[in-house]
Amino acid sequence: MAERRFAIGYALAPKKQQSFIQDSLVSQVRSRGVDLIRIDAERPLVDQGPFDCVLHKLYGDDWRRQLEEFGAVNPSAVVIDSPEAIERLHNRISMLQVVSELKTADRSETFGIPKQIVIHDKETLFDRPAWEAGLRFPVIAKPLVADGSAKSHKMVLVFNRDGLDKLKPPIVLQEFVNHGGVIFKVYVVGKYVKCVKRKSLPDVSEEEKLGRLEGLLSFSQVSNLATNERTDDKYYKKMHLDETEMPPQSLLIEIARGLRLAMKLNLFNFDVIRDARFGNRYLIIDINYFPGYAKMPGYESVLTDFFCDIMRKKEREAEEKETIRLVSNTCCFSDGEDGVLSVSPLDR
């Protein structure tokens, strides 16, 4: 019998498509019986395919409706991941709420999120008693919405009250935590977990906290790297990343698993910093859907394994469904005096 092939449709923004859909990935996936096929976002999704699976990172109501329609017409197709689950990551409060709800086994390290509050309007921003009691300067002001737009990545490090003037709510004010200038990016692909080090904002000294003239410092995507700046040895040396110890892999695996199950997401990364005040306290500051996997060393084989697992699971489920269908179409009856049961299929 000919080998069963699978088709995975992908719907990605042009930049994402360019970085993620590399020839090396396409050919490795193909050699394992899976074809990656581009979805034309300009045409109705239901008219394209057939797809066993849809992989996507597009925004908006129209795309959501298209996925719903596709799901209704193709109930056995797998959508990675569900738009409702992804939506949680588009708001920086709901994004991190899930971390606070995670429960892990007893261990010497602890984890959590930095203190933060949401500010919906200018009034609350200047109503200092409402938030200054719980939060000390410096703070990072982050746009509440994290929808992938350039605007949603624009951050401001605020050193004192003077810096508040220029902020534009709705924002999240998050405690800035010194962490030695290195951030850990933890990439999750289903059950696979890979942590890499990247440069981050430098620590702010006590003198700097008191003596800064300007109240704020704007920045955007400090830890993001272009694909051509891959995390090679040169980058590690230049940024002094070598000297920084990684968080324990077992802790990261535990957090990744907790997040994956709680959020019902397969493809994401989360940013972790080590709180310099404690040394064994880790803070999760950001979670991103479908991040830049191509920057992960050997991303092709990780993603290929993941796609093949999904397709195998889908096939297994289809077989199980078929078995249940056959069994439920069978009737059991007593075969005469000895009371022995026999089974006879009804759908001959």
Ligand SMILES: Nc1ncnc2c1ncn2[C@@H]1O[C@H](COP(=O)(O)OP(=O)(O)OP(=O)(O)O)[C@@H](O)[C@H]1O
């Ligand atoms: N609470 C914090 N304390 C210290 N540094 C922080 C904190 N929050 C953010 N940073 C720094 O600011 C950077 C940007 O913050 P964050 O990751 O929330 O933004 P983002 O635009 O969502 O990033 P990404 O490009 O990963 O999506 C972080 O990579 C880190 O260097």
Ligand SMILES: O=P(O)(O)O[C@H]1[C@H](OP(=O)(O)O)[C@@H](OP(=O)(O)O)[C@@H](O)[C@@H](O)[C@@H]1OP(=O)(O)O
């Ligand atoms: O730019 P890259 O592809 O490498 O990936 C970045 C990705 O951008 P893209 O999805 O638009 O491409 C970002 O997504 P949005 O928040 O903007 O949706 C976010 O996930 C970053 O964290 C990723 O960088 P990484 O965390 O891996 O360093």
Ligand SMILES: [Mg+2]
């Ligand atoms: Mg980040």
Ligand SMILES: [Mg+2]
């Ligand atoms: Mg982010």
